[in-house]
Amino acid sequence: MSVQACPECAADVTFAAEPEMNSILECGECMGELEVVSVEPLIIAVAPEVEEDWGE
Amino acid sequence: MISIAIIGGAGYIGGELLRLLLGHPEAEVVAVSSTRLAGRRVDGDHPNLRGRTPLTYVEPGAVPEVDVMFFTGSGLDDVDGRAELRQRAKIVFDLSSDLRLGDPELFRFHYGREHPTPELLGTATPGLPELHREQLRVAELVSVPGCMATAATLALMPLARAGLIEPAVTVDGRVGSSGSGASAGEMNLHAERSGVLRLFAPLNHRHQAEISAFTGLEVKMTATGVDAVRGVQAVARTTAKPGTTEAAIRAAYRKAYADEPFVRVVAQKRGNYRLPEPKILLGSNYCEVGFAFDPDSGQLLAVGALDNLVKGGAGNAVQSLNIRMGWAEDTGLTFTGLHPM
Ligand SMILES: [Zn+2]
Numbered sequence: 001m002s003v004q005a006c007p008e009c010a011a012d013v014t015f016a017a018e019p020e021m022n023s024i025l026e027c028g029e030c031m032g033e034l035e036v037v038s039v040e041p042l043i044i045a046v047a048p049e050v051e052e053d054w055g056e
Numbered sequence: 057m058i059s060i061a062i063i064g065g066a067g068y069i070g071g072e073l074l075r076l077l078l079g080h081p082e083a084e085v086v087a088v089s090s091t092r093l094a095g096r097r098v099d100g101d102h103p104n105l106r107g108r109t110p111l112t113y114v115e116p117g118a119v120p121e122v123d124v125m126f127f128t129g130s131g132l133d134d135v136d137g138r139a140e141l142r143q144r145a146k147i148v149f150d151l152s153s154d155l156r157l158g159d160p161e162l163f164r165f166h167y168g169r170e171h172p173t174p175e176l177l178g179t180a181t182p183g184l185p186e187l188h189r190e191q192l193r194v195a196e197l198v199s200v201p202g203c204m205a206t207a208a209t210l211a212l213m214p215l216a217r218a219g220l221i222e223p224a225v226t227v228d229g230r231v232g233s234s235g236s237g238a239s240a241g242e243m244n245l246h247a248e249r250s251g252v253l254r255l256f257a258p259l260n261h262r263h264q265a266e267i268s269a270f271t272g273l274e275v276k277m278t279a280t281g282v283d284a285v286r287g288v289q290a291v292a293r294t295t296a297k298p299g300t301t302e303a304a305i306r307a308a309y310r311k312a313y314a315d316e317p318f319v320r321v322v323a324q325k326r327g328n329y330r331l332p333e334p335k336i337l338l339g340s341n342y343c344e345v346g347f348a349f350d351p352d353s354g355q356l357l358a359v360g361a362l363d364n365l366v367k368g369g370a371g372n373a374v375q376s377l378n379i380r381m382g383w384a385e386d387t388g389l390t391f392t393g394l395h396p397m
Pocket residue numbers: 006007008009010011027028029030031032
């Protein structure tokens with residue numbers, strides 16, 4: 001279990017399992033989507049915003 | 057077990073006090089008074105309590121000596137009767153506006169009359185645990201703040217305490233119809249109330265004095281009645297001091313409420329409920345607070361939401377009682393609200 005600061009709001013984000021590269025998780029405080037961009041060392045970044053496409 | 061009397065149990069606040077205290081393992085409600093309904097069953101007036109209590113209303117004069125007494129309505133028109141009742145209890149919680157302000161001049165400005173017992177102003181401990189927990193542990197007279205005052209104060213307090221905002225603040229309070237009580241009147245006819253967005257206090261709503269006293273800010277307040285039965289949302293417009301960052305604002309809220317059992321900080325990036333909204337808090341003792349910030353202009357919006365009858369009234373009183381008696385603070389208050397509803 002490891003803890004990182006949310007890059008959006010600085011709240012503690014806790015990883016329950018071993019973090020995997022590119023896995024997505026949510027910050028419990030700001031509900032921002034975060035992505036694991038490096039495992040060794042562990043780095044999380046705000047995930048790119050996927051725009052919902054309603055115009056197909 | 058402690059014995060409890062509710063003076064003025066027939067209104068909405070009285071009903072909520074009864075609902076919470078009937079589910080409280082340490083409290084026994086022994087008397088509920090109503091001048092209008094004396095002799096009638098309390099569950100006739102509060103049908104959600106059917107099967108939960110055999111109590112009937114009594115005249116205030118018939119209320120016995122108790123450990124704790126709750127007043128839901130004003131005693132200003134019968135100060136001798138109120139003083140006599142207070143003698144029958146060791147600890148008193150006043151949910152009316154009688155003792156909320158500390159200054160007779162302010163009272164005259166906001167309530168349009170002289171306070172008949174000005175010597176009592178400033179003697180009650182505010183029933184706002186987040187600001188007055190230590191004083192509540194030993195208080196004998198507690199004055200529970202107004203519902204919109206509680207929502208706005210909890211939204212603004214972290215910013216004021218951290219010195220992040222300029223003192224001038226405007227508060228836009230929105231409140232459901234139960235905030236104006238259970239008495240009938242033309243304004244509460246369905247035909248007149250349904251669908252409203254009524255600016256019933258366009259300037260200087262009386263709760264602004266309470267918010268100013270709690271936060272030290274210069275508060276101006278507007279209040280609007282909206283088409284809901286329960287719920288308060290207070291939107292406070294503030295200006296951040298130069299150099300303020302979103303991280304500092306978040307840190308101020310986090311620090312203020314990290315250990316608070318009933319305040320949740322909500323300022324989210326996604327979802328339907330990104331900022332505090334009373335809808336999901338109804339029936340619960342939670343207050344949610346949050347903010348939105350534009351660093352370019354310094355505009356900083358602080359938002360608070362709660363159920364006006366629970367965290368804005370009866371729930372705050374029971375939380376204060378729990379603190380006063382040394383019980384777990386959430387005793388009898390663990391309902392989490394409903395979704396959807
Ligand atoms: Zn976050």
